[in-house]
Amino acid sequence: MGRTIPDVNGGGEFNPTAFLREEGAMLKGTIVTKRDAKTGFGPKPVYTVKVLDASCRFAKDKQDVEPEKGDLVDFFAPTRLARQLAHVAAGETVTITYAGTKKVGPGKPAHVFSVEVE
Numbered sequence: 697m698g699r700t701i702p703d704v705n706g707g708g709e710f711n712p713t714a715f716l717r718e719e720g721a722m723l724k725g726t727i728v729t730k731r732d733a734k735t736g737f738g739p740k741p742v743y744t745v746k747v748l749d750a751s752c753r754f755a756k757d758k759q760d761v762e763p764e765k766g767d768l769v770d771f772f773a774p775t776r777l778a779r780q781l782a783h784v785a786a787g788e789t790v791t792i793t794y795a796g797t798k799k800v801g802p803g804k805p806a807h808v809f810s811v812e813v814e
Contacts, residue, residue, distance in 0.1 A: 710770065711744060711767075711770045712754040712761045712763055712767070712769050712770070713755055713769065714752050714753075714771040715752055715754070715755070716771055716777070716792060717794060717807050718752065718753060718794065719796070720751060720752075720794070721751065721752035721793070722749075722750065722752060722791065722792065722794070723745065723747070723749075723750045723769075723792045724747075724749040724790070725749075725750075725769070725789065725790065726746045726748065726787065726789050726790075727744075727784055727785070727787065727788055727789075727790060728745060728768060729743070729786060730743050730744075730781075730786070731744075735772075740772055740773070741773045742770055742771070742772055742773070743773055743781065744768055745770075745790075746766060746767070747765060747768075747769055748765060748766075748789065752794075774806075774807045776808060776809065777809045777811070780809065780811040781811065783813075784813055788813055789813070790813050791811070791812045791814070792809055792810070792811055793809065794808075795809060795810050796808060
């Protein structure tokens with residue numbers, strides 16, 4: 697007999713999404729996984745984190761939610777944050793704090809984050 701391939705990532709349950717590009721946003725947690733998601737701007741990294749502490753907004757199915765400590769949440773990493781998180785391995789605890797925007801050249805200003813690994 698052949699092997700059966702399960703249908704994964706084809707819908708179903710998704711973790712709440714953290715909104716990190718808002719003033720005062722902070723997320724502390726343990727990195728669980730990283731995957732790429734297709735967007736209108738090409739593939740972008742999406743991280744899954746086990747929450748330890750947070751002061752950012754979360755939404756699931758377009759409704760605001762408040763995850764408990766230990767719950768899994770996802771977030772899209774903008775380009776500069778993705779570059780910083782490339783140095784963080786799964787299983788490490790990270791604190792991400794939004795630091796605002798910064799003009800880095802022509803075009804829109806970039807979102808800037810402070811990233812600390814414990």
